[in-house]
Amino acid sequence: MMKSVTSTPVARPDEVRRHNRTTLLRLLHVSGPSTRATLATSLGLNRSTIKTLVDGLAEAGVVEERVPRPGRGAGRPSLLVLPQPHAAVVLAVDLQVEHVAIALVGFGGQILGRNSWNLRGRMREADEVITHVIESTTVLAGDLGVQPIAAGVSVPGVVRRADGHVHEAPNLRWTDVALGERLGGVLRIPILVGNDAELGAIAEHLRGAARGSSDAVYVSADVGVGGGIIADGSALRGGSGYVGEIGHMAIRPGGRPCYCGSSGCWETEVGEAALCRALDLPEDTPRGAILFELRELGRDPHAAEERLSEFAEWLTLGLVNVVNLLGPQLVVLGDLLTVLPDSVVKSVAAEVRRRSLVSRAVGGTQIVSSALGADVKLLGAAEAAFEMILDTV
Amino acid sequence: MMKSVTSTPVARPDEVRRHNRTTLLRLLHVSGPSTRATLATSLGLNRSTIKTLVDGLAEAGVVEERVPRPGRGAGRPSLLVLPQPHAAVVLAVDLQVEHVAIALVGFGGQILGRNSWNLRGRMREADEVITHVIESTTVLAGDLGVQPIAAGVSVPGVVRRADGHVHEAPNLRWTDVALGERLGGVLRIPILVGNDAELGAIAEHLRGAARGSSDAVYVSADVGVGGGIIADGSALRGGSGYVGEIGHMAIRPGGRPCYCGSSGCWETEVGEAALCRALDLPEDTPRGAILFELRELGRDPHAAEERLSEFAEWLTLGLVNVVNLLGPQLVVLGDLLTVLPDSVVKSVAAEVRRRSLVSRAVGGTQIVSSALGADVKLLGAAEAAFEMILDTV
Numbered sequence: 001m002m003k004s005v006t007s008t009p010v011a012r013p014d015e016v017r018r019h020n021r022t023t024l025l026r027l028l029h030v031s032g033p034s035t036r037a038t039l040a041t042s043l044g045l046n047r048s049t050i051k052t053l054v055d056g057l058a059e060a061g062v063v064e065e066r067v068p069r070p071g072r073g074a075g076r077p078s079l080l081v082l083p084q085p086h087a088a089v090v091l092a093v094d095l096q097v098e099h100v101a102i103a104l105v106g107f108g109g110q111i112l113g114r115n116s117w118n119l120r121g122r123m124r125e126a127d128e129v130i131t132h133v134i135e136s137t138t139v140l141a142g143d144l145g146v147q148p149i150a151a152g153v154s155v156p157g158v159v160r161r162a163d164g165h166v167h168e169a170p171n172l173r174w175t176d177v178a179l180g181e182r183l184g185g186v187l188r189i190p191i192l193v194g195n196d197a198e199l200g201a202i203a204e205h206l207r208g209a210a211r212g213s214s215d216a217v218y219v220s221a222d223v224g225v226g227g228g229i230i231a232d233g234s235a236l237r238g239g240s241g242y243v244g245e246i247g248h249m250a251i252r253p254g255g256r257p258c259y260c261g262s263s264g265c266w267e268t269e270v271g272e273a274a275l276c277r278a279l280d281l282p283e284d285t286p287r288g289a290i291l292f293e294l295r296e297l298g299r300d301p302h303a304a305e306e307r308l309s310e311f312a313e314w315l316t317l318g319l320v321n322v323v324n325l326l327g328p329q330l331v332v333l334g335d336l337l338t339v340l341p342d343s344v345v346k347s348v349a350a351e352v353r354r355r356s357l358v359s360r361a362v363g364g365t366q367i368v369s370s371a372l373g374a375d376v377k378l379l380g381a382a383e384a385a386f387e388m389i390l391d392t393v
Numbered sequence: 394m395m396k397s398v399t400s401t402p403v404a405r406p407d408e409v410r411r412h413n414r415t416t417l418l419r420l421l422h423v424s425g426p427s428t429r430a431t432l433a434t435s436l437g438l439n440r441s442t443i444k445t446l447v448d449g450l451a452e453a454g455v456v457e458e459r460v461p462r463p464g465r466g467a468g469r470p471s472l473l474v475l476p477q478p479h480a481a482v483v484l485a486v487d488l489q490v491e492h493v494a495i496a497l498v499g500f501g502g503q504i505l506g507r508n509s510w511n512l513r514g515r516m517r518e519a520d521e522v523i524t525h526v527i528e529s530t531t532v533l534a535g536d537l538g539v540q541p542i543a544a545g546v547s548v549p550g551v552v553r554r555a556d557g558h559v560h561e562a563p564n565l566r567w568t569d570v571a572l573g574e575r576l577g578g579v580l581r582i583p584i585l586v587g588n589d590a591e592l593g594a595i596a597e598h599l600r601g602a603a604r605g606s607s608d609a610v611y612v613s614a615d616v617g618v619g620g621g622i623i624a625d626g627s628a629l630r631g632g633s634g635y636v637g638e639i640g641h642m643a644i645r646p647g648g649r650p651c652y653c654g655s656s657g658c659w660e661t662e663v664g665e666a667a668l669c670r671a672l673d674l675p676e677d678t679p680r681g682a683i684l685f686e687l688r689e690l691g692r693d694p695h696a697a698e699e700r701l702s703e704f705a706e707w708l709t710l711g712l713v714n715v716v717n718l719l720g721p722q723l724v725v726l727g728d729l730l731t732v733l734p735d736s737v738v739k740s741v742a743a744e745v746r747r748r749s750l751v752s753r754a755v756g757g758t759q760i761v762s763s764a765l766g767a768d769v770k771l772l773g774a775a776e777a778a779f780e781m782i783l784d785t786v
Contacts, residue, residue: 158754167754227718236624237720242754244718250710250748252646262713262748317643320655325620325637325718327630355643355655361551361560361635 020045022391024053028063028083029108029386030206035068037078054081062087062107062393083108088393090385091137091151091187094196094378097171097223098287100129101375102136104144105382107393109207111375113144119172126177134186150189150389152381153179154196156224158242164193167242170259171223192384196220198243199380200334200370201228202235206383208372209332216330217322218370219246220377221275221337225267229326247271251318269314275336278311294339301343308344316351323356323365334370345369413438415784417446421456421476422501422779423599428461430471447474455480455500455786476501481786483778484530484544484580487589487771490564490616491680493522494768495529497537498775500786502600504768506537512565519570527579543582543782545774546572547589549617551635557586560635563652564616585777589613591636592773593727593763594621595628599776601765602725609723610715611763612639613770614668614730618660622719640664644711662707668729671704687732694736701737709744716749716758727763738762 020043027042028034034042040050057063061084068080085106094101101116115136122128141147157169164180184191194202201210201218210216210230218228227246229236237243247267248260255264268274272290273283279293297304305312319331331352333345349367352359359365370376413436420435421427427435433443450456454477461473478499487494494509508529515521534540550562557573577584587595594603594611603609603623611621620639622629630636640660641653648657661667665683666676672686690697698705712724724745726738742760745752752758763769 158750160754168750231624231629236629242720242751244720245751246718248717248750249642249714251643253644253710260748260750262750317646321642321714322718324641325639325715327635327637355653357551357561357641357653357655358635358638361553 018391020049021053021056024050025057025062025107025390025393028081029390032108033080033082035078035080039081054079057081060087060393085110085112086146088386088389089146089148090382090389091148091189092378092382092385093133093151093153094375094381095129095153095155095172096196096377097156100133101378102133102140103378103382104137104140104146104148105379105385106146107386109379109382111378112146113140114378115140124172126174126179130179130182133183137187148187148189148385149392150385151183151187151191152199152383152385153183153191153193154199154377154381155179155193156196156222156226158245159193159195160242161192161194161237164191166193190385190388192381192388194381194384195226195228195243196222196377196380197226197246197334198228198235198237199384200226200376201230201332201380202383203372203376203380204332204334204370205230205233205235207379208376209368209370210330213328213330215326215328216332217246217326217328218332218334219319219322219337220334221247221270221272222335223272225271227322229328231326246318246322249318249321251314251321266314266318270311270318270337272336274311274314278308290336291339294336294341298339298341298343301341304341305343305347308340312344312348312351316348316355319348319352319367320356320359323352324358327358327362328365329362331365331367332370333367334376338369338373340369411784413442414446414449417443418450418455418500418783418786421474422783425501426473426475428471428473432474447472450474453480453786478503478505479539481779481782482539482541483775483782484534484541484582485771485775485778486526486544486546487768487774488522488546488548488565489589489770490549493526494771495526495533496771496775497530497533497539497541498772498778499539500779502772502775504771505539506533507771508533517565519567519572523572523575526576530580541580541582541778542785543778544576544580544584545592545776545778546576546584546586547592547770547774548572548586549589549615549619551638552586552588553635554585554587554630557584559586583778583781585774585781587774587777588619588621588636589615589770589773590619590639590727591621591628591630592777593619593769594623594725594773595776596765596769596773597621597725597727597763598623598626598628600772601769602761602763603723606721606723608719608721609725610639610719610721611725611727612712612715612730613727614640614663614665615728616665618664620715622721624719639711639715642711642714644707644714659707659711663704663711663730665729667704667707671701683729684732687729687734691732691734691736694734697734698736698740701733705737705741705744709741709748712741712745712760713749713752716745717751720751720755721758722755724758724760725763726760727769731762731766733762 065079088107099118103114158167166177180193197220204210214233216230225247248265251266252264256268257263258265458472481500485496496507551560559570573586590613597603607626609623618640642659644659645657649661650656651658
């Protein structure tokens, strides 16, 4: 969302060069190989400034320059600048309720290697998870012959950004875990621990369905329901470093009790358990079976709309609230919601536009499914890690 | 709320000086008379830079410098820098459902003069309002011997910031009024038209209860209910320049129909009509009588809590949602909500903290009443106008 009446920090001339370099690194990292000419245009810098910056990066081994394949245009082609993945490698950790995935991700966003394992019983305890993440990282880094210089960790819970303190991750049954401190203490690199939906939003914004949209909301519906907000091109976080919890909007007064202490939270009506109820499946149905059932249902749009009508109504109500409160251009549905039959998503989107005053004013908020698949939070964790260190590459 | 993964615009050295000057003007405007030493500390600039800047402003007649009254400290006292109200005057217009207030506000925030009139019947039509605002401004400016150089207009409706287009102001029965264009065309100054709750939030942030709080939500409950969001120190606006509409959260599924096309909106449960119902007053009770009744009720805290218990429950539910979505440090209750008995506000605040996962995480969101009284939106409109022109003063 746009901002006004800001008090911008004071820029000092000696910071300009470093700032330009970081902006260039960020652009290369997100957009991939680009010609010098494109870089100059995108950043609004002149060609000699770009040349100086790119030469510096090439010398440091952060990029390589290559003559592009001859195109149709006349004249000497602009050199292609390629980010070098091994120039900066980060660790990404996606901690989910049922399993953990880790990946080592190179400059430019390429996944260089990955590993994952299931969480059951004692394996879900914080001590076990932390130990296992550290061990797997060491093995993976050794195999690949790289060393991560920062880490991003996605957690399905309420997390304080400043120090990676997990206040509450209810579906993991974690309370007050100093996750950032404990991982950082062993790995000895900067660690950013983020809420999973926030990191999902960052990934969608930089590399997914919300690319190019400055104001978007990402809704993740897994066991729990969360949301990440992109406002005016960056992720929004609450005053004390905690991101909001969209899943705990009170959407149904007097509704089902929620673990959070309230009742009728959105999560109780559009989370995994609610989806199981809508599909007449037991609430502990394995994920695979839920996905199968949803895909089957999608073959008959009419039946799908009918069977999911109550689920869709709660989804609509919550989305109307999100759109009315924040006025995003775009809402990206993630996780389980990506498997909802198209006909259902379309009718929810139409209904949100019809009922939301703000959606009507902005000319109709778009509602789309995530395009990043199961890796969305892993990619978001990687981006959060890169954000910490891109200025030092 | 804090922001991350930003792509900051590139700062050019030649912009730094102008930037420092604007930052200094903003500080003087909001904080009032300050010593050079305080200014230097607040802005992180050295004393010689401050001296150059202040000398420039003094020469232009924007500030005056004065030797402060002798203090306890030893040594030569730092010169006191005083903003000169007549150096820059803006027009503020607060368009409400029942009346319009205008004011001419000087640099430093002082109201130099004001006028207001009631809106009844035909007077509420856009043509009439626009004509009357222009006439009154001309008279007031003539009386005071000043000329406004920008204007801010507060409108209770859905407004597009870019051009001041009023998409919908339902309680005024306005639809698609090119208010910014029409006022600007005659007054020939830059006009900013804002949503009333957004401007209220800006005023509370700069001069009211949310001063010093980087993340706050202002809730205005008048005929309609609105909200303004301060995130990371500035006002948040939706992607297409429309601010959100907190009053249209769907809080009560299947509840009362709302003019917006939805039903069970928060506004239908905590707006003026709902308050009248809670107080057993007819829904068209004049404002004065509602205020009287509320103040009377406040004398007996126990009776107040009992009589307003349902109203308080809906207020709580909506506030839990706002806090869970945005994680503000502070919520400021405005308009009619400022007159709620203290005991009711206290129990609502306690209940929000109890039920909101995010409030518990941030250590308890504060909920307070507005301290700016009836002028809050007028002051917000003035600040929005100053924001447009402070860099040209």
